[in-house]
Amino acid sequence: MSKVNGVLLDITGVLKEGDSPIKNSVEAVERLREKGIKVRFVTNETQETKNSLVSRLSKMGFTLTEEEVISPCPAMAHELRRNGLRPHLLVHPTVLEEFDGVSTENPNCVVIGDCAEHFSYENMNKAFRVLINMSEPLLYSLGKGKYFREDGELVLDVGSYAACLEYATGAKSKIVGKPEPTFFQTALDMMQIKPEEAVMVGDDLVSDVGGAQGCGIKGILVRTGKFRPADERHPEVKPFFIADDLYHAVDHIISLL
Amino acid sequence: MSKVNGVLLDITGVLKEGDSPIKNSVEAVERLREKGIKVRFVTNETQETKNSLVSRLSKMGFTLTEEEVISPCPAMAHELRRNGLRPHLLVHPTVLEEFDGVSTENPNCVVIGDCAEHFSYENMNKAFRVLINMSEPLLYSLGKGKYFREDGELVLDVGSYAACLEYATGAKSKIVGKPEPTFFQTALDMMQIKPEEAVMVGDDLVSDVGGAQGCGIKGILVRTGKFRPADERHPEVKPFFIADDLYHAVDHIISLL
Ligand SMILES: [Mg+2]
Ligand SMILES: [Mg+2]
Numbered sequence: 001m002s003k004v005n006g007v008l009l010d011i012t013g014v015l016k017e018g019d020s021p022i023k024n025s026v027e028a029v030e031r032l033r034e035k036g037i038k039v040r041f042v043t044n045e046t047q048e049t050k051n052s053l054v055s056r057l058s059k060m061g062f063t064l065t066e067e068e069v070i071s072p073c074p075a076m077a078h079e080l081r082r083n084g085l086r087p088h089l090l091v092h093p094t095v096l097e098e099f100d101g102v103s104t105e106n107p108n109c110v111v112i113g114d115c116a117e118h119f120s121y122e123n124m125n126k127a128f129r130v131l132i133n134m135s136e137p138l139l140y141s142l143g144k145g146k147y148f149r150e151d152g153e154l155v156l157d158v159g160s161y162a163a164c165l166e167y168a169t170g171a172k173s174k175i176v177g178k179p180e181p182t183f184f185q186t187a188l189d190m191m192q193i194k195p196e197e198a199v200m201v202g203d204d205l206v207s208d209v210g211g212a213q214g215c216g217i218k219g220i221l222v223r224t225g226k227f228r229p230a231d232e233r234h235p236e237v238k239p240f241f242i243a244d245d246l247y248h249a250v251d252h253i254i255s256l257l
Numbered sequence: 258m259s260k261v262n263g264v265l266l267d268i269t270g271v272l273k274e275g276d277s278p279i280k281n282s283v284e285a286v287e288r289l290r291e292k293g294i295k296v297r298f299v300t301n302e303t304q305e306t307k308n309s310l311v312s313r314l315s316k317m318g319f320t321l322t323e324e325e326v327i328s329p330c331p332a333m334a335h336e337l338r339r340n341g342l343r344p345h346l347l348v349h350p351t352v353l354e355e356f357d358g359v360s361t362e363n364p365n366c367v368v369i370g371d372c373a374e375h376f377s378y379e380n381m382n383k384a385f386r387v388l389i390n391m392s393e394p395l396l397y398s399l400g401k402g403k404y405f406r407e408d409g410e411l412v413l414d415v416g417s418y419a420a421c422l423e424y425a426t427g428a429k430s431k432i433v434g435k436p437e438p439t440f441f442q443t444a445l446d447m448m449q450i451k452p453e454e455a456v457m458v459g460d461d462l463v464s465d466v467g468g469a470q471g472c473g474i475k476g477i478l479v480r481t482g483k484f485r486p487a488d489e490r491h492p493e494v495k496p497f498f499i500a501d502d503l504y505h506a507v508d509h510i511i512s513l514l
Contacts (some may be wrong), residue, residue: 121376125412128404132411146425147385154389155382156425163424168403168417 004256005197006038008187008212010178011045011053013203013225014246016060018151022224024247026061031250033063035257040187041069042200044143044177044207046113046158047092050074070187072142072177073098076111079140079176087111087140090127092118109138112165112173114145114158124164131169139165143177145207149226178204179211188217199240201249203227210237220249261513263295263448263455265441265469268302268310270460270482271503273317275408279481281504283318288507290320292514297444298326299457301400301434301464303370303415304349307331327444329399329434330355333368336397336433344368344397347384349375366395369422369430371402371415381421388426396422400434402464406483435461436468445474456497458506460484467494477506 009015015025032039041064045053050073054066073095080087086103089096091113110127131137145157162173177183188198195216202208203225212219218240221231232242243249266272272282289296298321302310307330311323330352337344343360346353348370367384388394402414419430434440445455452473459465460482469476475497478488489499500506 115378117378119378119381121372121374121413124376125410128413128417129411132404147389153382154386156378156385156421160385160421160425164413164417164421167420168413 003197004037004199004253006040006188006191006193006199007032007250007253008040008042008184008198008200008217009246010200010202010204010208011041011043011057013149013227014201014222015041015057015062017149017225019056019060021060021062022245024245028246028250029062029064031254035254037253038191038193039064039068040190042178042184042187043069043071044114044145044158046072046095046142046177047116048094049098052094070183070190072183073113075183075186076140076142076176077102080109080111085109085138088127088130089113090115090123091142092116108134109140110165111140111142112158112162113142115161116155119156119161124161128165128168131165131171137169137171139169139171139173141173141175141177143207144173144175144179145204147226148204154226178202178207179214181211181215184212184215184217188215199253201243201246205231205234205237205239209239213237213240220252222246222249261294261454261456261510263297263445263450264289264510265297265299265444265455265457265474266503267435267457267459267461267465268298268300268314269405270484271458271479272298272314272319274406274482276313276317278317278319279502281502285503285507286319286321288511292511294510295448295450296321296325297447299435299441299444300326300328301371301402301415303329303352303399303434304373305351306355309351327440327447329440330370332440332443333397333399333433334359337366337368342366342395345384345387346370347372347380348399349373365391366397367422368397368399369415369419370399372418373412376413376418381418385422385425388422388428394426394428396426396428396430398430398432398434400464401430401432401436402461404483405461411483435459435464436471438468438472441469441472441474445472456510458500458503462488462491462494462496466496470494470497477509479503479506 088107141162144159198217200212201220209219221239345364398419401416455474457469458477466476477498478496
């Protein structure tokens with residue numbers, strides 16, 4: 001058993017739900033910091049900018065900086081610039097600014113993020129038509145989540161809408177975000193630690209726990225957020241540990257030190 | 258080569274596009290009737306009732322009766338009543354009347370049809386939540402079309418939105434409509450003919466041509482409607498014949514008599 005030197009935390013469903021911190025989660029993050037454990041926030045959030053997310057979390061009582069957050073839009077914008085790609089952006093209007101300076105003229109790919117109510121028939125058709133007119137449709141999906149919990153209700157996530165476009169066009173989406181290994185690797189690189197020294201805590205069994213464990217990072221599932229009892233009987237993904245919430249997950253992490 | 262005694266015609270993209278008949282298609286149907294060939298209209302249309310469809314086609318100059326049309330909603334309503342199922346209906350508001358008398362209280366399945374602009378995030382979430390709360394999610398899809406052409410543009414069809422719900426919930430949709438064999442069989446039964454005596458004409462390579470040919474019916478693809486040149490190079494579905502439009506398809510059928 002390696003020593004734990006870094007913890008990767010999912011945000012929605014682990015730290016907070018909607019605009020409320022999940023019980024004792026502010027204290028849980030503080031306890032990690034007090035123990036000298038490095039912390040990074042690894043989120044698939046694409047409904048708001050990193051900047052707005054950090055300021056909202058700060059207001060809830062969390063202590064964190066923008067540099068500690070790894071989120072899909074800035075990573076995607078970097079990838080687009082690096083490859084000279086011009087996307088049709090099917091993303092939430094609030095995150096458009098994270099794509100500043102990326103040309104969207106005469107698009108040669110589609111980027112789909114979590115658009116919530118902007119997943120209208122009209123917007124889906126616009127993205128669909130860009131793809132169906134390409135000989136090799138190129139679709140990037142900012143995460144592949146099926147659904148998440150918001151205001152006490154489950155709602156469809158970006159992965160489900162990406163599946164709609166995949167079925168319609170024959171495209172196979174490339175993922176930027178969890179569970180893609182490079183996304184977790186970015187967090188490890190920033191902390192300068194090895195996978196076996198890290199723990200990921202999340203409420204998404206496949207994207208958070210499965211994704212992390214695919215990289216050799218221990219995955220803890222919390223019974224908050226989108227957690228459903230059936231997750232404990234998943235045929236393939238078996239979490240390293242299951243905790244009632246982040247506070248208890250941190251208890252367990254500290255017991256490993 | 259068996260004699261052709263019955264012809265199954267797709268409607269959208271074969272007889273008409275939007276509110277306009279496709280060139281010479283009115284005459285083409287008349288020619289079949291003059292030759293004494295039985296005709297049935299086998300459609301996956303779920304944006305309007307059979308009644309409204311027939312009256313709209315009549316105004317365009319076609320001669321047909323409601324009894325000659327096989328469409329998904331009435332078939333679905335019959336299936337629901339027969340099995341005592343109570344659907345959550347994610348269908349276009351105009352076809353709700355085709356489900357009159359079907360109880361939708363405390364739903365134990367979801368029926369998805371082509372909702373067009375009613376495929377909102379809110380409506381998709383409502384259907385999703387019914388499914389995710391079932392231990393064995395039961396989803397019926399009225400056809401599995403990927404897209405179709407409307408007012409000169411390709412738009413997403415019900416199959417693509419069913420794929421979204423399938424990905425989100427793990428359900429595998431049951432199809433009522435083309436390419437399901439029972440749908441074609443209904444048309445054959447009505448005409449009292451065998452599959453080898455029938456020809457299906459459609460613009461959807463997979464649903465129309467592939468579906469028919471899976472039942473032993475010859476499938477003719479027309480280069481109208483949603484047809485795309487790539488359809489002629491499909492790895493699996495090889496039409497019996499490809500015609501520029503319905504008029505030329507009928508020419509070919511008559512040449513077989
Ligand atoms: Mg989460
Ligand atoms: Mg058609």
